[in-house]
Amino acid sequence: MSMQAKPAVVRYPEADSTNSLALELGRQGASHGTVVVAARQTGGRGRAGRCFVSPPGGLYMSVILRPDLALAYLRLVTLAAGVACCTVLEKYGIAPLLKWPNDLYCGRRKLGGILTETAPYSTAQAGVPFVVVGIGLNVNSLPADFPPPLPNLVTSLSEITHRRHDLDMLRREIVLQLDSLVAGLEQSAETVFSLWRQRDFLLGKNISWQEADGPVVHGTGAGLRQDGCYRLRTPDGFIHPILAGVLKVHRENQVKPGRP
Ligand code: BTN
Numbered sequence: 001m002s003m004q005a006k007p008a009v010v011r012y013p014e015a016d017s018t019n020s021l022a023l024e025l026g027r028q029g030a031s032h033g034t035v036v037v038a039a040r041q042t043g044g045r046g047r048a049g050r051c052f053v054s055p056p057g058g059l060y061m062s063v064i065l066r067p068d069l070a071l072a073y074l075r076l077v078t079l080a081a082g083v084a085c086c087t088v089l090e091k092y093g094i095a096p097l098l099k100w101p102n103d104l105y106c107g108r109r110k111l112g113g114i115l116t117e118t119a120p121y122s123t124a125q126a127g128v129p130f131v132v133v134g135i136g137l138n139v140n141s142l143p144a145d146f147p148p149p150l151p152n153l154v155t156s157l158s159e160i161t162h163r164r165h166d167l168d169m170l171r172r173e174i175v176l177q178l179d180s181l182v183a184g185l186e187q188s189a190e191t192v193f194s195l196w197r198q199r200d201f202l203l204g205k206n207i208s209w210q211e212a213d214g215p216v217v218h219g220t221g222a223g224l225r226q227d228g229c230y231r232l233r234t235p236d237g238f239i240h241p242i243l244a245g246v247l248k249v250h251r252e253n254q255v256k257p258g259r260p
Helices: 018-027 069-089 157-161 167-185 190-197
Strands: 009-013 033-039 059-065 097-099 105-107 111-116 131-137 205-210 217-224 230-233 237-241 245-248
Touching: 009 018, 009 190, 018 033, 018 059, 018 111, 018 131, 033 157, 033 167, 059 167, 069 097, 069 111, 069 131, 069 167, 069 190, 131 167, 190 217, 217 237
Parallel strands: 009 033
Antiparallel strands: 033 059, 059 131, 097 105, 105 111, 111 131, 205 217, 205 245, 217 230, 230 237
């Protein structure tokens, strides 16, 4: 499905979570491509129940999509959203990488994240399944705008490029790119996989993985599997397919201060 030339944009100066608002709009039948955007969020949500701190200056938006995709493929929409953000941001002179499944990193610092949520098929009022792609990017905010310990962990487009950016233009470019990549997923996932693999933050790094209260598994990042899972290779060569849980990068991968 392709969106209207000018998709509907619902703006808020402040929202609890644009994803929550978009889920509600989707239930009410909002069309493919509708975007909810807020200048700041008071209850921004991230993956695994985490909060996403959303001070003014960031881009906080949720896009309602009604793709013609099997449920198993909806997972790939998150990967497509990451690729859409990276390819647009690259035009601004930066080179973000993707930490599976949903984080954008520049160097060792988080630039943004993606939270994709779906509504149950059978209860969607419009009779069409929909997915909400929530995108949060640190654009004109600066690390000092975040509470501790985040100033040491986040970066922003402005911090890297030393200038401010037009949030509306950035939003429009990302939505267009997202629409085009998701439409492509309806034919094949190859383009998204290939673009995602070129931007794999974890590939070859020492990482650990933990799911719920399970054991911590150590290994190296071994890339995306054909179904969108991430792979961790343990020292004995065993490959763990990762579908959920938390992936962490080990400290020995950290770039030491002063090192180029
Ligand atoms: C993560 O870092 O785990 C994902 C963060 C996703 C944040 C975006 S901001 C817009 C949308 N609204 C939310 O509440 N979350 C997403």
